[in-house]
Amino acid sequence: MKKLWKNLPFLWIVLGVVISCASYYGYHLLLQANDQAEQIKQPIDLKQSNRDKQKKKLQKATYCPRQIKPVTPAAYAKDQLRYAEIVNQWGVGALYIPSADIHSKILAGIDNQNLMVGVGTYYQNQQLGKGNYVLLAHNLVQSGGSLGNLPKTTLQQIFYLTDFTKVYEYVAIKNDVVDQSRGDLMAIPTDDQTSIVTLIRCEGGLNTSNRAVVQGEFLKEYPASEATKAVKLGLGLIEERWANDEKISNQQRANASEEPTIRIRTHSVETSNEPIYSLFQVACIYLFTILNEVPIVIGIGYLTGLLALSHVATRKQYEI
Structure with missing residues (x-):
């Protein structure tokens, strides 16, 4: 004794x-929170009902810049643990930048929680492939967050956005750090100008006035079903038949009465919307x-x- x-x-x-x-490991997980966007998949949806749902989300969303507050690690952690819930409630699309290894969900509005788990739409009526599609995101001091790698975006390289019905290609034309007073970067182009997308996040310490900005010019759009496998995977898109097949396979495994059905080489596609975090x-x-x-x-x-x-x-x- x-x-x-x-x-x-x-x-x-x-x-x-x-x-x-253990606390440091939890912090490390938050810096890698971009992986959650790859975990949650969305079936390609060509139905009008999908567009109607997105319109309702956009109409209900918050668009007041004054309600945006500096992000604290504690608040960031709490919202990351609610990732699936927030994405299911406000998700209207996805973003994939291969050169910067960015995978993010596009969420309706610029509510603080949306900016902490994905990228938020700045204008209520903005549309992909038209005007200036502005997306904002929060950033941890140590470059965590959905746009943490934004400065790594390579100019003249293509990146992709989707509304789960079509895929929109943009080519990066600007990668810079500017002062927050540069409101002109969010201006709507005139009819004779090329449509663009603008991605913005904070750059620097708490309450910084600097913003990391990437802009891309619109190239083309096409049905999401015609995208390459790499683009679909990057955007978190899956074919409806893959989703249905996964449900059947999961049911068979639950019954444990027979071997899982053989699928068409979709082993890299996971359709589970469960959080990627274990209890530990x-x-x-x-x-x-x-x-x-x-x-x-x-x-x-x-x-x-x-x-x-x-x-x-x-x-x-x-x-x-």
């Missing part, structure tokens, strides 16, 4: 190291959130506990 009391301070230190490592990963993210919200209080409490245990261990060591 005396040996146990003697080792308590050491065990307390080990506990602190474990919690710190969720716990690590929550740890990071808690430590980030009250770091001083937790630090003082930890040191106080260590001193108290050291004092108790010393007393027990000299007791007869």
Whole structure:
């Protein structure tokens, strides 16, 4: 028993190291949150009902720039854990920039939560392939977020957007860091000008006035079903037959009565909308959130506990 009391301070230190490592792992997961866009797939939908649903989302969305607030790591973490819920509620499309390895969902409006998990539409009536399709996103200081790799976009390279019905190709013509006062970058082109897309995120520390901007000129549009496999995968699009086949296969595995149906080489396509985080990963993210919200209080409490245990261990060591 005396040996146990003697080792308590050491065990307390080990506990602190474990919690710190788990918290850092949770933080690392948040920096890689772009992977969630690849996890959630959307069947190609050519029906008018799909467009009607998107219009309703766009009409209900928030478009007031004044409600946009600086992102904190804790708030970012909480919304990432609600990723699937937010995307299902506000998702109207997807973005794929191969040169920057960006995969993001396009969400209706610029509500703070939308900018933390994807890219938000700036204008209510903006349309892909027309005018200036403006998309905004939040950014962590360490370049986390859906547009974290935006400055890596290569000029004159093609990138892709979709509304789940068509694919729209744009070629990158501008990659720069500008002051937030450059409202002209969000201006609507005149009828004789080429349609563009504008991607914007913060660049720098908290409350920075700098913005990373990438603009692309519209090239062409075509049915999403005619896109290459690489583009479909990058945008998170799947053929309806793949989705139906996956449901059948999942049902068969649940019954465990026969072998899964052989599919047409779609092993790389996952249609599950379940969060990519395991329970352990969720716990690590929550740890990071808690430590980030009250770091001083937790630090003082930890040191106080260590001193108290050291004092108790010393007393027990000299007791007869």
